[in-house]
Amino acid sequence: MNFAASVVSWSTRGLVRGTSLLTTPLRLDEYLALANPLWAVRDLRGRVEAVLPETPDATTLVLRPGLGWRGHLPGQYVRVGTEIDGVLHWRMFSLSSPAGARDGRIRITVRASPDGTVSRQLAHRTVPGTLLWLSPARGGFVLGRPVPRRLLFLTAGSGITPVMAMLRTLAARGRLPDTVMAHSAPTRQDVIFGAELRGLAARFPRFRLHEHFTRAGGGPRARLTTARLPEVCPDWRERQTWACGPAGMLDDVERYWDRHGLADRLHTERFHPVFRTADGGGGGGRVRFTETGVEADADASTPLLAVGEDLGLPMPYGCRMGICFGCILPLVHGRVRDLRTGRAHGEEGDLIQTCVSAAAGPVAIEL
Template identity: 60%
Template sequence: MPLSSSGGSAVTGGWGRGTTARRRVLDATSWLTTPLLPDDFLGLVNPLWSLRGLRGRVEQVRPETASAASLVIRPGIGWTGHRAGQYVRVGVDIDGVRHWRPFSLSSSPHRPDGRLTITVKATPDGLVSPYLVRRVTPGTIVRLTPAEGDFVLPEPTPQRLLFLTAGSGVTPVAAMLHSLAAQDRMPDVVLVLSAPTSEEVIFGPGLRTLAAGWKSLRLYERHTRTSGRITMTQVRDLCPDWRERHTWACGPAGMLDDAQRHWRRAGVGDRLRVERFQTAQVSGGTGGRVRFAASGRTAHADGNTPLLAVGEHAGVLMPSGCRMGICHSCVVRLRSGRVRDLRTGREHGDEGELIQTCVTAAAGPVEIDV
């Protein structure tokens, strides 16, 4: 995930002071329920009380655009809050298989009811995002991890900010803006939004209302279906003092790559922070025959396809999680051969080595223990 920043503290939500007392009661009564633990019974009464893994209950699914929705989630015991701009990993069970994906938190950490919100855009070829947008209903229990990420505002907050977003990249930025508004301390902010049309701007009505209520927040929208993709020259024209502003950028890889080059060439690369939703992959590998030892199946793989996808296409039950190289749920043992890390291009391969199949491709004949 992105560059780091300092300062700030998480805001506790959902449980507060009752958590410590509840844990003490569970510890004191565990001997009464052996071989079952109190957590087993509490999980039956209310899944949010379980201590064996952080859970959340979806309380509302709120459409944002035709292809995006916000899920309002009540977090269970163990949730310690978040900072605006951070993300959370969400685990959902689809057809009996648990899948994990990271999503930016789109709600302010100062929300008084302790709920959290993720905003999801359904991708046409996705599995989890369409499920969350179109199939999840209120009452659904999801798995959660503690909030993570360094795409946050430092303390003290700089007095002049530039936010550059496109598509669903607006989600962490919206959390920052609502957090600043909740604290009644909106600095001088330029917000650039890019989306295909006005109707497809995620949080469009709310952000327009927010900008109308704060003179220090200037909002610029770019609708790419009629005006084309935004360029860094246009960003410079919209915000002439961009060099002096601390900038947060989130969106497609192409836009972020352009921004990093632009800021670096101007000698102010240290003022730009970026958040990437997908791990960039390096192409150009050799590929080879892959043998899945436990299942006895074989498949031919090119040098650019992750072993996870190769196995799934061959009908092998592959362990997986975030599919981005973050959660390490896809780790398997390499029996023989060499593989290539799609993030760095580095080849490696030792017998018995543990590899991440979601970000690793074959670099010649390979046998893995799955």
């Protein structure tokens, strides 16, 4: 985006904010959105301008975000909303684009899950021109400043996405620091951004890429574990490390760094919460949904969201990991346990996050 366009963009944002109070019952940006959804500041939208296949099950969507977009740091994620059969569904995706791209566009790379309604919709059924809802960029899985002199990236599957944003940002500056990257995928063809990663390794001598294929030779092969880390990266102890991938991989990595007293050198990104065991004060119970009269027994580790869905109830939800607050419902009585911390809490009338709360004794939820 050139300087003149930037001035116009910021002036427009200021005008929208300054005059919203004068336009009732609708805000000014709501009127503007009728003409162009990307002009809305508060209800942020993005228009798909290109759809780029990466692998058979992964697709990159190139988006033109609206005026409310504030940019992102490489490694952050964004919540994306898409309408399916008249219902707006939200999911989180890491941004795979470099920070501060001149054309003002951003990218998300979506891997379609076999049972993922939203991921399959975005990866396989989205076309240029589609409008998606967006949240501001969030997350602390970032390089920070100054960038460490020696880096180690450990990724698997779609966990490559936030790291790719980091690599693209560094490469755009014309240099990469001393960097080792170890990435796991079923086959060479399944490596998201595979050709680009290999191109970076050829272009930057200090970027060393190690690819591990779990279906090498057509048969199953063990995933890359920390047991092989000293072989892949002998000086791993001296590097700041960013890891993103399946839960089992991250559990292995976190235990390994803890065991060596290096937890402060490790940065991980999880897109599913880590559920804790009970710390006393209730081990599950009878869950009743007061408006529908439906009830069922639930154990101490099953989220109330899953309990309601198993009963066929129209449970509100969003990210399913306790970030977006799209699943909150009023607690009528009883106590619940936060599955992220293991702590029990709750009083009548509290709004609880059903995706990360389990029954800590008999519970009644308003639904």
